[in-house]
Amino acid sequence: MENRIDQLFANKKSGILNLYFTAGYPSLQDTAHIIKSADQAGVDMMEIGIPYSDPLADGPTIQASGTKALENGMSLKLLFEQLTDIRSFTKMPLLLMGYLNQLMQFGIDDFIAQCKTVGIDGLILPDLPIDIYESEYKVKLEAANMHVIFLITPQTTEARIRKIDALSRGFIYMVSSASITGAKKDISSTQVDYFERIKNMNLKNARLIGFGISNKETFDTACAHAQGAIIGSAFIKALTNAVGDLEGIVHQFVAEVKGKTEK
Amino acid sequence: MTFQIDKNGFYGEFGGAFVPEMLFGNVEELQNRYLSIMEEADFQKEFQALLKDYVGRPSPLYFAKRLSKKYQAKIYLKREDLNHTGAHKINNTIGQILLAMRLGKTRIIAETGAGQHGVATATVCALMGMECIVYMGEVDIARQAPNVSRMRMLGAKVVPALSGSRTLKDATNEAIRDWIANPVNTHYIIGSVVGPHPYPDMVARFQSVISEEMKWQLKEQTGSENPDMIIACVGGGSNAAGAYYHYLDETSTRLVAVEAAGLGIHSGHSAATSVLGSKGIIHGQRTILMQTDDGQIVEPYSISAGLDYPGIGPMHAHLIDKGRAEVVNATDQEALDAAFELTRLEGIIPALETAHAFAALPKLKYNPRDVIVINLSGRGDKDLATYVKHLPDGE
Numbered sequence: 001m002e003n004r005i006d007q008l009f010a011n012k013k014s015g016i017l018n019l020y021f022t023a024g025y026p027s028l029q030d031t032a033h034i035i036k037s038a039d040q041a042g043v044d045m046m047e048i049g050i051p052y053s054d055p056l057a058d059g060p061t062i063q064a065s066g067t068k069a070l071e072n073g074m075s076l077k078l079l080f081e082q083l084t085d086i087r088s089f090t091k092m093p094l095l096l097m098g099y100l101n102q103l104m105q106f107g108i109d110d111f112i113a114q115c116k117t118v119g120i121d122g123l124i125l126p127d128l129p130i131d132i133y134e135s136e137y138k139v140k141l142e143a144a145n146m147h148v149i150f151l152i153t154p155q156t157t158e159a160r161i162r163k164i165d166a167l168s169r170g171f172i173y174m175v176s177s178a179s180i181t182g183a184k185k186d187i188s189s190t191q192v193d194y195f196e197r198i199k200n201m202n203l204k205n206a207r208l209i210g211f212g213i214s215n216k217e218t219f220d221t222a223c224a225h226a227q228g229a230i231i232g233s234a235f236i237k238a239l240t241n242a243v244g245d246l247e248g249i250v251h252q253f254v255a256e257v258k259g260k261t262e263k
Numbered sequence: 264m265t266f267q268i269d270k271n272g273f274y275g276e277f278g279g280a281f282v283p284e285m286l287f288g289n290v291e292e293l294q295n296r297y298l299s300i301m302e303e304a305d306f307q308k309e310f311q312a313l314l315k316d317y318v319g320r321p322s323p324l325y326f327a328k329r330l331s332k333k334y335q336a337k338i339y340l341k342r343e344d345l346n347h348t349g350a351h352k353i354n355n356t357i358g359q360i361l362l363a364m365r366l367g368k369t370r371i372i373a374e375t376g377a378g379q380h381g382v383a384t385a386t387v388c389a390l391m392g393m394e395c396i397v398y399m400g401e402v403d404i405a406r407q408a409p410n411v412s413r414m415r416m417l418g419a420k421v422v423p424a425l426s427g428s429r430t431l432k433d434a435t436n437e438a439i440r441d442w443i444a445n446p447v448n449t450h451y452i453i454g455s456v457v458g459p460h461p462y463p464d465m466v467a468r469f470q471s472v473i474s475e476e477m478k479w480q481l482k483e484q485t486g487s488e489n490p491d492m493i494i495a496c497v498g499g500g501s502n503a504a505g506a507y508y509h510y511l512d513e514t515s516t517r518l519v520a521v522e523a524a525g526l527g528i529h530s531g532h533s534a535a536t537s538v539l540g541s542k543g544i545i546h547g548q549r550t551i552l553m554q555t556d557d558g559q560i561v562e563p564y565s566i567s568a569g570l571d572y573p574g575i576g577p578m579h580a581h582l583i584d585k586g587r588a589e590v591v592n593a594t595d596q597e598a599l600d601a602a603f604e605l606t607r608l609e610g611i612i613p614a615l616e617t618a619h620a621f622a623a624l625p626k627l628k629y630n631p632r633d634v635i636v637i638n639l640s641g642r643g644d645k646d647l648a649t650y651v652k653h654l655p656d657g658e
Binding site: 052053054056057059060063064067070075076077099100101102103104105106126127128129132150151152153155156157160175178179180183 | 279280281282283284285287288426427432436439440443444445446447541542543544545546547554556557558559560
């Protein structure tokens with residue numbers, strides 16, 4: 001079967017909204033409910049964060065949600081159980097986002113098997129170096145048609161971007177600035193220059209912009225320079241403030257971000 | 264076989280640089296330049312001069328007569344406690360600040376647990392007129408007040424780490440995040456032989472002055488460069504790395520690493536990483552660390568804020584894995600007892616971290632003719648409040 005990420009990028013060339021949330025947050029059993037609500041609200045793709053004790057690349061909002069999820073009793077094993085029926089109600093590409101240590105402890109073979117069983121299409125592991133990916137993980141993950149998404153930043157050299165592009169499947173995750181997640185509010189002209197510089201490299205992979213995308217304005221700016229964008233911390237904040245009706249919160253958040261760009 | 268790092272930044276299967284792309288450029292720059300900068304004549308001249316005239320090196324190698332009599336061996340103490348700022352930590356911060364200046368950096372960040380590395384970093388920043396930000400767990404700020412005051416007096420900004428368990432591992436996370444947000448002007452001075460390559464090797468090289476001096480000091484005092492045993496406490500492992508460095512491939516010298524067992528190895532309140540830990544990734548390195556089955560990093564415990572790190576440096580993970588180093592554990596109480604014993608026998612108050620190394624003596628087997636070097640990594644002024652609380656009965 002073709003990977004759902006590839007299908008999405010084949011069918012939709014712009015305005016792609018990828019929403020990140022932390023599994024088991026705000027409540028332990030919210031995981032599937034949030035995915036279902038986001039699907040109905042018109043989200044194109046989701047990143048499911050595996051809560052981690054030491055999330056180096058994440059800012060305070062996502063770390064706090066992970067800490068809460070762990071307190072709620074979340075674990076990778078439980079996450080796969082929660083996702084068992086997920087493909088009965090969504091065709092969205094689903095990615096898992098976590099840290100390499102979590103995969104090492106679960107065991108890479110078991111991890112891949114579970115991902116295939118529930119229908120996960122890709123992985124984002126910010127602390128997986130590309131040379132270790134090539135030497136230890138690439139063969140197994142490619143055989144399973146699991147896409148590994150790599151990050152690039154404004155500091156990433158052109159030669160390295162070319163290397164990452166050659167190694168990537170699915171899309172390239174453009175970190176919008178030198179920052180952890182959830183750090184900035186507006187997009188500067190320096191960032192736009194960087195977006196354009198990468199756009200003009202004509203990479204083989206699609207690009208999604210993340211980190212600092214929080215509302216309609218920043219989402220639209222990102223979409224003007226790439227196929228779409230990823231929102232994490234701002235969505236977590238909306239979920240944090242959610243009282244009762246999770247579905248309503250998700251719909252409202254997505255409607256606000258997409259605004260008039262929505263068909 | 265050698266126990267040194269390989270060209271890819273690994274000690275056997277441990278080490279490497281598992282960092283997010285946001286840090287790749289900085290880490291790569293360090294990887295490409297640390298050795299060539301350290302080998303420059305100008306760098307060496309400045310480094311050696313500061314070690315001699317500012318730090319006060321060489322640190323003495325002292326024959327501890329009364330301790331030797333009690334434990335029936337020839338025990339020598341490597342007096343890193345007599346360095347400026349009171350511990351071995353300054354050897355590394357002097358080296359790294361000189362390196363940072365040559366990389367054109369203008370802002371220094373550091374993490375600290377007990378505060379010794381924070382003080383050593385604040386000190387070299389004052390010396391060189393550099394901006395200094397030290398991340399320290401909120402819990403550690405409360406229990407290491409004298410060192411917090413020293414850092415502030417030296418002009419450093421002490422930022423409490425409020426995430427996670429609010430101790431050393433979280434202070435390290437916060438420092439790494441600062442570096443992600445400030446990749447161009449900032450150098451991160453890591454305080455131990457931990458973190459992504461090249462930090463473990465770079466810090467070990469800066470600390471290797473300890474065993475370099477031991478070689479000629481032992482030759483002078485005993486007639487042989489090589490002792491039978493070297494004992495050092497291990498949290499991340501920088502003082503041990505320095506004390507072992509020039510003996511790594513001298514397999515006739517036993518290397519003993521002493522870990523903090525807290526209230527007991529299996530009490531649930533321990534920092535005995537090599538016993539309780541398993542292979543994984545922490546702070547950008549593959550090593551042995553304490554974690555749950557789900558891969559969540561566990562918060563360790565020790566009475567000493569400098570030893571409660573959930574991992575160990577990759578060099579030590581490799582030395583232990585290959586049987587080159589042997590591990591001994593010491594509980595809080597054993598460390599306290601050893602501190603009082605050293606104080607009353609030799610008139611030296613050790614840091615609580617260092618006291619763990621002395622607590623290994625009654626647990627080891629050796630011959631009366633054996634020459635044993637204990638790395639006396641730091642002095643105990645900062646721990647007086649804890650010591651006074653635990654003074655032996657009736658005093």
